[in-house]
Amino acid sequence: MLILIAEDDELILKTIEHKLLKEGHEVILTRNGKEAIEKLKEEDVDLAITDIMMPFASGIEILSAIQSIGKKIPVIMLSSMGQEEVVLNAFDLGASDFIVKPFSPNELMLRVKRFMAK
Amino acid sequence: MGEITSVHFFVLVLSGILLLVVVLIIGVLLYGFFQYRKSVRLSGWLENINQRISEAIVYDEQEQPDHHAFEQLTGNSSFRNLFLQKLVDSEKKFSGMAKDKIRDLFNRYGLRHEAEQKLDRKKAFLIAAGIQELTVMDSRDALPGISGFLLHPSPQVYQEAQYAMVSLKGFEGLNFLNTAKEKISEWQQLRLLFSVATIPENSLPAVRSWLMSSNDSVVVFTLKLIRKFQLLSFYPEVTGLLVHPSSEVRIRAVQTLVSLENPSTMTDFTEVYPHQPSEVQSEIIRAMKVSKDKNTTELLKKELSENPASGLKVHAAEALFSLGHHEYLVQLMRNEATSDELVQIVKYALQEKI
Numbered sequence: 001m002l003i004l005i006a007e008d009d010e011l012i013l014k015t016i017e018h019k020l021l022k023e024g025h026e027v028i029l030t031r032n033g034k035e036a037i038e039k040l041k042e043e044d045v046d047l048a049i050t051d052i053m054m055p056f057a058s059g060i061e062i063l064s065a066i067q068s069i070g071k072k073i074p075v076i077m078l079s080s081m082g083q084e085e086v087v088l089n090a091f092d093l094g095a096s097d098f099i100v101k102p103f104s105p106n107e108l109m110l111r112v113k114r115f116m117a118k
Numbered sequence: 119m120g121e122i123t124s125v126h127f128f129v130l131v132l133s134g135i136l137l138l139v140v141v142l143i144i145g146v147l148l149y150g151f152f153q154y155r156k157s158v159r160l161s162g163w164l165e166n167i168n169q170r171i172s173e174a175i176v177y178d179e180q181e182q183p184d185h186h187a188f189e190q191l192t193g194n195s196s197f198r199n200l201f202l203q204k205l206v207d208s209e210k211k212f213s214g215m216a217k218d219k220i221r222d223l224f225n226r227y228g229l230r231h232e233a234e235q236k237l238d239r240k241k242a243f244l245i246a247a248g249i250q251e252l253t254v255m256d257s258r259d260a261l262p263g264i265s266g267f268l269l270h271p272s273p274q275v276y277q278e279a280q281y282a283m284v285s286l287k288g289f290e291g292l293n294f295l296n297t298a299k300e301k302i303s304e305w306q307q308l309r310l311l312f313s314v315a316t317i318p319e320n321s322l323p324a325v326r327s328w329l330m331s332s333n334d335s336v337v338v339f340t341l342k343l344i345r346k347f348q349l350l351s352f353y354p355e356v357t358g359l360l361v362h363p364s365s366e367v368r369i370r371a372v373q374t375l376v377s378l379e380n381p382s383t384m385t386d387f388t389e390v391y392p393h394q395p396s397e398v399q400s401e402i403i404r405a406m407k408v409s410k411d412k413n414t415t416e417l418l419k420k421e422l423s424e425n426p427a428s429g430l431k432v433h434a435a436e437a438l439f440s441l442g443h444h445e446y447l448v449q450l451m452r453n454e455a456t457s458d459e460l461v462q463i464v465k466y467a468l469q470e471k472i
Contacts, residue, residue: 010164011208014172015216022176104214105175 001116002043004028006036006050006062007078012101016049019105020112033057037065040073047115049108051078052086060086063093074115078103163197167204174223175216192227202229206254224255237263242272249275253282261286268294277306284313289321295328295336302335307342317347329355334364341367341374353380360390360398368398376405384411391417396427403430407437415441422450428463435467 003025007013013029020027028043030036034056040048048066052059059077066073074096079087087098097111170188191197202224209220224230233255236248249267252260267279280302283291292314302310317325328340329352337359344352356378359371375383387402394402403421406414415438422434438447447468451461 009211011168011171011204012211014168015175015212018172018176102211102213104212105216106214 001046002026002028003112004030004036004039004043004045004048004050006030006033006048006054006059008032008051008054012051012078015105016108019109023109023112025112033059033062036062040066040071041069045071045073047112048073048075049078049112050075052083052090053080060090060093063090063095067094074118076108076111076115160200163191163200164204166191167201171204171208171220171223175212175219195232198227198229198232201227202232202251205229206251209254221255230255230257230260233257234260234263237267242270242274245270245272246274246278249278249282253278253285256286258286273300276300277303280306281309281313284310289314289317292324295331295339296324298331298333298336301333302339307335307339310339311342311346314343314346317343317349322349322351325349325352326355329359334367337362337364337367338370341370345374345377348378350378350380353378357386360386360394365395365397368394369401372398372401372405376408384409384414388414388417396430399425400430400433403433403437407433407440410441412441415443419443419446422464423460428459431460431463432467435464439468 003020005013005016005020005027007016008031010031013031017027017029028039028045030039032055033050036048036050036054037057039045040062048062050059050062057065059075063075066075075094077087077090077095077098078101079090079098080101087095090098096115099108099111166188170185173182192201205220205224209217212220230252233248233251236244236251239245239248245267249264252264261283264279264282267275268283270276270279280294283294285291292310325340325343328336331337331340341356341359343349344356353375356371356374359367362368362371372387375386384406387405391399391402399421403418406418418434418438418441422431422438425431425434435447447464450456451464
């Protein structure tokens, strides 16, 4: 499965990358929303894991971009505590799941496996 | 002769200035070069550290690649301090087993030494940082050293020490409340409250003594503790605080009594109400509004008509509405004997509800 990760925190990005590679997935790393949108247009991504707050374009803008290019890509949002309204907005825009930071990488993998099973 | 001397002098001065400019340019270039080298080195270190932490989180010990280069860097004290700082930051980003892996790295590389060294420094922010690092990394062995900072003159240090005690020892760590002289800020109270996960059965005498503390912030914090853990047996002691010299304590006592949900609460409030300052009376009326206890109706009607404070009248009108006295309020507005001020207050209080 080809998974895109959009995250501006280098440690979180690297950790998710290692975890997905360990599970046998291919990954595309992006460090801002704009770069993520470009990659989503270019590549046939099976799943996207994206932070909400990022430079240049937010996770919400990534969801809007996915809608506008007409691709059906499941998206797991990474949100911080206190972003409930943004998360609700994300679900309206088609987010498939969300996970709250601080988060457990193992729990994130369980969510990824759930999408693989579908 | 005189002209030659002055030209000679002019050339000398010009040469001196040029030399100075050249030296300055070289100085700036050297400074820039060393800064650049420093930033390149720092960014390389950060990359190494992120790689090491993420691998430690994801892979088991036997699956991890060789860390020879990293191990060599850990001999450098600046690198160790940066590594420690990044570990503390990382701990806030992950939950579950990942947290344990981060703490394992802290112990494996002996970074406790770096954190403890900060406790010997003079600057308050460094001591506080050292305490925070030891707390985040769950270094329970460091508690005896940290407890010495509970009486430090700097709020930054003693607050961090208080948090460390509670974070690492749970309820038992709250013993500093027995002697706390300084005000515990609202933010600090929240941090402490959040860190206490359970209350042991033998804790009741301690809680009782904190309720009698001469430090009002200790009493307020204890009331929050009673509220959080629903310590119903403290109902009489909390009721007793309705005559405490501090209005702040009385207000918190009202809020605590409401959360303890005793059938006699509204009767108790009605009895003490006339002897309270206006801010406590407002809190009691707000509590009556939430309780919807019909026995409070007479007091609310009286306050709406007779109390001179407009704010309190508004609360009373809202409470009466929530108790279902809609008709009474409408009649009061229509009554010609009702003052314009009271009509306006009732209208204001009910503008969105009627």
